Amino acid sequence: MNSFGRLFRVTLAGESHGPDIAVVVDGCPAGLPLAAEDFAADLARRRSARPGAGTTPRVESDRPQIVSGVYNGRTTGSPLLLLFANQDVASDAYKEMKTTPRPGQADFTARVKFGGFNDHRGGGHFSGRVTVGLVAAGVIAKKLLAPMAIAARILEIGGAADYEALLAEAVAAGDSLGGVVECVAGGLPVGLGEPFFDSVESLIAHVALAIPAVKAIEFGDGFAGARLRGSAFNDAILDRAGRTATNHAGGVNGGITNGNDLVFRVAVRPPASIAQPLQTVDLETGEPRELRIVGRHDACIALRFPVILEAACAVVLADLMLLEGRIPRIWN
């Protein structure tokens, strides 16, 4: 379903071309100062930074309407509901896609799953636009986690760390690029994460892989670590606080944070919607079709992912910190 979290619970709703994207945050402690302005910085990071160079020209103000859960500038302890208006909507481009699904998108799967009743415009509820709600929840989570530092950055785009030329070239060619984004959380206590199913890795992977376009996640050395010997992979323990000489494990042992930096990376696939013709099928006739996408799309969605990944990390950590009693139920 569209909810996640045990104590800090995030619910997302809304479709790309509907009136609003919505997020409900239940379980946030009462008394946390919160205003619409608090969301501006992270939502600006999520928005299209460079319309000519890889990100969609769709522009939204993303200033939330706080419907509930805040009174006199502080959270009330009741569920927070935030709305983000979808203002810059151009739905005409999507008419064709109802019966000729775009390869690599949810058009086909959503149509089958929901019997064709899904709102297909702009990807509907499957649009990356829905992540505005996750980023907003992340803003609240980060406030609860301060001064813990959660910071994500782009490691590579199209396989390269220096990717500006690649990006320009891909945009010019009507193509798209994927990327790898890394998130590091520092200042964590030892002991976050629950045995087996609710390991910190499981929970973060759950949220991170829910983000449209994320196809992989690795913690610490990840796949490279699978090629190391144990003698190289093991992180020697240096002191009673658990500080280690290296951090191949990415800050997690046995699914539980060990006090070192929590480190993970995700793979973001190249956007499926490109200007080049796409091979698909007409679902009504069964005939092959060549589809030309004319909507507004990101040539590289990964560019916008650092703040989304930080949010995925923050909502999980806020939940685990509440579980450990390390965030008070009443904020002072």
Added chain:
Amino acid sequence: MNSFGRLFRVTLAGESHGPDIAVVVDGCPAGLPLAAEDFAADLARRRSARPGAGTTPRVESDRPQIVSGVYNGRTTGSPLLLLFANQDVASDAYKEMKTTPRPGQADFTARVKFGGFNDHRGGGHFSGRVTVGLVAAGVIAKKLLAPMAIAARILEIGGAADYEALLAEAVAAGDSLGGVVECVAGGLPVGLGEPFFDSVESLIAHVALAIPAVKAIEFGDGFAGARLRGSAFNDAILDRAGRTATNHAGGVNGGITNGNDLVFRVAVRPPASIAQPLQTVDLETGEPRELRIVGRHDACIALRFPVILEAACAVVLADLMLLEGRIPRIWN
């Protein structure tokens, strides 16, 4: 917590050196034929296949005691409880580790999280031994999913597809190796997976990353796909059933199965317990310590992972198939 699943719900309990490992499966349809013998094949695959060449000499019969949920050879619709006796237990080796935590294990994190009250013998509840319960749940799930084909295999050990020599060498050197294991599920319907948080990738990643030693997961092309252009990554749709010419997406679009093979891989870290001396700290004195592990351990736990990964996949798919009404509540 130690439970996962919405309709097909798996709960794990037990510690490595306690009397039994236990699994509760709630939500299994009534009427499914089930006997202790059904678990033999998969549990044999999970056990130490080659004591001299990479897997632990600990040997357990792993024949389950079916405590509840089966009557006259068929499931009753009530929760199934299976017990697996821990018979070949050697706890003496673990005395030292209570205060000198093994690097790369849960010794330190579990001690802090549980105030030293955790059962540290053999890793306690953090032991890979607990996966016997997951494999058992997977056996039940596979029966519900038949004739769907779920098959995992080792792709590489120590970075190589041909790894026999590497393995022998590592064992001789008192070292350990990681590996990469791939799982493919074929015969899936279109439409498994829920919007956003319960994408099929999120759910499988959640369970897979709960398995001790798994540090990464990728679907379809995964990290390699992040280096492709959209024109190369997109899977052209061939027909109204959604069959695609390629499968870079690993059988999932928008978090929902598209009817092609579901493909994912996990990275398994090299076991932390090796014969070479390990650098750690005495938690009572704070002094550095060189630890020599004398317990019985796997030199390469990844060798035993295919069946565990299949189980992780099967329990998620059984849950999603029940959600879609594609597995009947009463089995005939």
Added chain:
Amino acid sequence: MNSFGRLFRVTLAGESHGPDIAVVVDGCPAGLPLAAEDFAADLARRRSARPGAGTTPRVESDRPQIVSGVYNGRTTGSPLLLLFANQDVASDAYKEMKTTPRPGQADFTARVKFGGFNDHRGGGHFSGRVTVGLVAAGVIAKKLLAPMAIAARILEIGGAADYEALLAEAVAAGDSLGGVVECVAGGLPVGLGEPFFDSVESLIAHVALAIPAVKAIEFGDGFAGARLRGSAFNDAILDRAGRTATNHAGGVNGGITNGNDLVFRVAVRPPASIAQPLQTVDLETGEPRELRIVGRHDACIALRFPVILEAACAVVLADLMLLEGRIPRIWN
């Protein structure tokens, strides 16, 4: 938390004097025709029918804004978000109550629980106004359950079946009355309800007792049945469909519906806010205070409960019918 349901999941948000009351319904099948008009009848039943005779003069139009989950007049399969504007708000009356809690209300408990940060105006999130969201969810559930018949009615007000005079007298005296409301659901299949914790009685009681002012619930003969002998209480089974000669059990055996009418009653306490002076304490000084309530209140909230109780019943039954696969995931 503010969510309930496993497959048909209802989340409530909003405060009495905030901009809107909100309800999210996740898990509703796609394809169900749904429009703002569908909610009118039930929400009118919930509203103040008789301003002079027992119900509050506060008037709201209660026409929902459908923010998400509906496209072209049918549900999309994505979460539904409905907003109900709070228009007729008079907050001045509540200033005093921040520090002098009204007896019998959540003023004191909410203040302590949330450290005084709760929105106390009109009871905030503890207001009966929040039930507008539950009634709306009930409207959707009833559409899914049709032609199942769910009907509630007032059994007694102030202890009497003929209560008009009592009501007028209580209003005149500045006092309030409680009541007993009965709900009957007919046309249910045998088999709804899960073993032990998710018995149909448990689930309905859970939701019913969440409704502000409900203090008791009984199924079938309830408390009176505890005074019968088994020979009188037992419902003789008449045929293979499970039809019984009597219905002392209220349509439930072993927590599972038996195909006869599901029957339950709730006790609704008399509203705490009355025109007569109330004894309380000034939380800042600790001094006793006599409080005079000047807001607009119901003299008998039970009058508005039949439709709320139907909603509580309907959301539970929709969830259980989905669990049994008796409501299709795609509506036709």
Added chain:
Amino acid sequence: MNSFGRLFRVTLAGESHGPDIAVVVDGCPAGLPLAAEDFAADLARRRSARPGAGTTPRVESDRPQIVSGVYNGRTTGSPLLLLFANQDVASDAYKEMKTTPRPGQADFTARVKFGGFNDHRGGGHFSGRVTVGLVAAGVIAKKLLAPMAIAARILEIGGAADYEALLAEAVAAGDSLGGVVECVAGGLPVGLGEPFFDSVESLIAHVALAIPAVKAIEFGDGFAGARLRGSAFNDAILDRAGRTATNHAGGVNGGITNGNDLVFRVAVRPPASIAQPLQTVDLETGEPRELRIVGRHDACIALRFPVILEAACAVVLADLMLLEGRIPRIWN
């Protein structure tokens, strides 16, 4: 499903005539002293106290086998699994009931729900025997809640407070009696319970109505309160701690504990299995049948309910106290 609780999570498994009844308690803090002896007193209270006078002659030792979660006499923080052997089993008496369902039992509903695959012997998973697991979870919860006082008592049997003669008469007549049991919890903090769906009344009602034979629950004045006027029902607040002059509300306002005694009562129906002939139907032929029950049964199950009700109350309060951070995650 067979699980309940958010942080202190109880899962029940087992059938009346299977080898064991099992309970898993997940989320119990580490370090709590726990031994098999701790369960003796409460389980003795649950057992048949008076074989000749209203309770079944079936006798079980009810000494638990602690399979997991305890090491060196203290909880480990991992899930607790306790087994209670079913030793005194007489299944022959149940052969007939497979096709001629006992009125008032789950025989018919379970058969339909599970397609006849349910273990019908002794009621299977629907037996009151399963409450041994709930009582055991309650023992653990009570230890966490100490010195909070949770005490239940019988208010009436067969409608009378002085019921010894009634009971003897009913046993002699081959009949059965119901009863009313009251539970009071004292020493609670203000603030337990969550807004709306997880009100303390909702949670307790959920668990209480899961107990076989419970048909009603009321808090405070309950149904009698619905007949009072607000001026009589309101509990005047006496001091800043929230102490009230009366306790009509049963210690709960707005779903949240107010610091006064939490008071609730349940109605327990008279056992359906009586020595008098019962009217039912042969499910195979459809012919009416007169059934004579020859198994061992309670003439008044309510006699055994005080400790079961305490357990229902305790597991909910333990969960809520953990949620509020009022029970430490590590016990000292």
